[in-house]
Amino acid sequence: MVEEISFALSEEQQMMQDTVRQLVQANVIDAIHQWDENRLLDKQAVQKFWELGIIQSMIPEEYGGYGMGSSPVLHTLVLEELAFGDMAFAVYAMLPALFVLPVVNLGSTEQKEKYLPEFCKESFVPATLAVNELSVGFDVWNCETKAEKKGNTYVLNGKKCFVPLADEAKHMIVIAHYEGNPHLFIVDKDTKGLSVGEREKNCGWWALPTFEVTFENCTIPEINKLGDETAFNWLIQRTRTAMAAIGTGISRASYEYSKKYAKERQQFGEPIASRQSIAFMIAEMAYEVDAMRLLTWKAASAIELGMDANRESFLAKIYAGEMTMKLTDYGVQILGGHGYIRDHPVERYYRNGRSIAICEAMAII
Amino acid sequence: MIQLVTPDYIKTLQDNMHKLAEGVLRPISRKYDEAEHEYPKELDMFRGIKVMARPKKKKEGESSTSGEEKKPKRGANLGMVVTIEEMCWGDAALLLSFPNAGLGNAAILAVANDEQLERFGNKWAAMAITEPGAGSDSGAITTTATRDGDYWILNGEKIFVTCADRSEVVVVWATVDKKAGKAGIKSFVVEKGTPGFTLEHLEHKLGIRASDTGTFVLSDCRIPYNNILGDPEVKMSTEGFKGVMKTFDNTRPLVASMATGIARAAVEFTREQYEKKGYAFDYKKNLSNVSAVEREWYLMDANVEAMRLLTWRAAWMADNNQFNNLEASMAKAKAGRYATLITQRCSELLGPVGYSTQYLAEKWMRDSKIMDIFEGTGQIQHLIIARNVLEMSSKELK
């Protein structure tokens, strides 16, 4: 039974949104340009986010967490706010969830006992997920990384790219093809056959360390398979919706910044915002940000109700993928030549925004 | 609490309306496109259906109550946009021909006093604002209303009036004081058959041909004083004009849902046709490794969803007594534009099937175009949105 529809935030949702918005305002907005240029963000800011306890709340009490469950809708709100500051920051700060949530929801008691207590610490615990591969037309449903059953082990072979914090993370979930389906495998970093490459240089996310990770006859115990053949379907709906939430945040940032700029920038004796060709771009940005968010919320609502959200999460992601490109382009265009210079954030939005359509599973709700 | 999954009661409404659209409207869709202007007698069965409901009086500036936990209200506006989307999936021109569901009816329901509601509430009402010299700039109308004792005398010309022929009464906009500008503009109910009120001709159109669009001439047309809607006083502010314009906060989402219905029809038909050719649509795929046709189809599907959600939000806000001027324009701007883009693309993807009149896709492409024109063109919607979000006046942003 689905009784009502509602477009309004609850008190709890509003509080969470305000809290994360303030955290981003106070710790990210002024600092992010330097982090991006230095290819390194300030871990203090990540630690402050960790201290909100969002990740720890997902973990049941018997494993040391707060046992508050997890709300996909609430997580989309969090991700949008984080990504409004910066996508690299958003992925970094929420990264442990990419490991924790699947284990909480799909893991065996043994897996939960082994991995979850580690995340109930006072300081940020890096863990990650390896999904993307550096190949043309990459398809997550048919990835080239393969798993093979050998006795009571699985043997992984293949290569992943864009694995955030692979250097620091002690554990990662690896997506590998097995018996016709993508599956989730927990791999400890010190497993033989796993090697982390040099830090990657990407078009965007400069403040986020990402790595290529190679699996060469990487052998893991069979108990490390996480969930069954439906596990990936569970995962992808949540990660696609999360990507859409990030796209919404980046797009909103581009919109807000260029809107303010257009009112201040004078050419031909008046603000450029007083020209329809600029004003109409801003109007379009306003409703497309909202449209992206509504599609994201719809997918998150379906997941929250325990429904299959294949369609909703796919639509949210492809819509956000297309529109984030359009809106980050508009942002640069409205600033003109100044938008092309790295002193203004719109060029960073443009670089980061491109990844929404390209990448899968950089975050989860 | 955010919850955007379609609730069961809306699903039931959708299912019921869909059956009507499929069973009654689709079969006669082509017939009345060709028999332009002929009244579709099959629509008499809809006389009882309330497409237009009396909107609840809302106070201006009443804002969102995001802080406190309030149970969302079920209201008439969401029900209307859901109904209209389904009907326009069937046929938009026929929806516009539903008895007693004219724009004028919306205006009367919104502002009429009890006595007027008694007289006009059950009559089919058209709305006449547009003039040859005043389209988007509706504040520039020149039709005049002059008081003569217990009567008003109306003079002017009104064009592009929907339901011109079939309506029983027409809500006519006229100025009682040209010097007062927008403040002098009032609306009047004129009954068919009133001397001096002539239906000049009906237009032949690109699309929505089943809808009777016509021109009226008012020449010393004398109507009772009590036929004025709203306050007869000319206040030296534009409050009155803004009041009339506010009717459109409720009607813009209705047009947005018409646009959504047509676009969805085209998108569904395109999918069916491609499936017959062996294509399989599957939401698990990736856009980067599907064909160009599939890629385009998925993006259109996502856009229809975006049109619908923006529309539902505007309607839901009205139901929950929230001021939705901005959101109503957002829905109309997005849906109006994308209905054209989507139906054009579908027609192209369908090739000859999208152009032959043996199928409806070419018709949807013609019908949808009006959605970006009436009830405020796309440009006007973008102006409203831009002024609102940029906080610029109409002088600062022309």
Ligand SMILES: Cc1cc2nc3c(=O)[nH]c(=O)nc-3n(C[C@H](O)[C@H](O)[C@H](O)COP(=O)(O)OP(=O)(O)OC[C@H]3O[C@@H](n4cnc5c(N)ncnc54)[C@H](O)[C@@H]3O)c2cc1C
């Ligand atoms: C990499 C690079 C190399 C360059 N090389 C040179 C060079 O060699 N020599 C040189 O002299 N300059 C150079 N430029 C400057 C370039 O020509 C300007 O950036 C460009 O003319 C735009 O001016 P602006 O950046 O001040 O933007 P603005 O003029 O401030 O424009 C901002 C936005 O407003 C819009 N806009 C402005 N006026 C109107 C209007 N009336 N109606 C509608 N929209 C309007 C613009 O289209 C733009 O979208 C270079 C710029 C860059 C980024």
Ligand SMILES: Cc1cc2nc3c(=O)[nH]c(=O)nc-3n(C[C@H](O)[C@H](O)[C@H](O)COP(=O)(O)OP(=O)(O)OC[C@H]3O[C@@H](n4cnc5c(N)ncnc54)[C@H](O)[C@@H]3O)c2cc1C
């Ligand atoms: C089939 C149909 C049914 C209709 N039904 C009704 C009805 O029932 N009642 C009624 O009163 N009217 C009705 N209309 C009229 C409709 O509302 C007008 O056509 C519409 O408001 C546009 O006015 P216009 O045609 O005079 O175009 P114009 O106002 O002349 O506009 C021409 C173009 O200029 C653009 N433009 C105008 N002003 C600006 C601006 N400031 N900035 C940027 N661009 C601008 C417009 O967007 C448009 O693209 C109907 C029209 C049609 C075609």
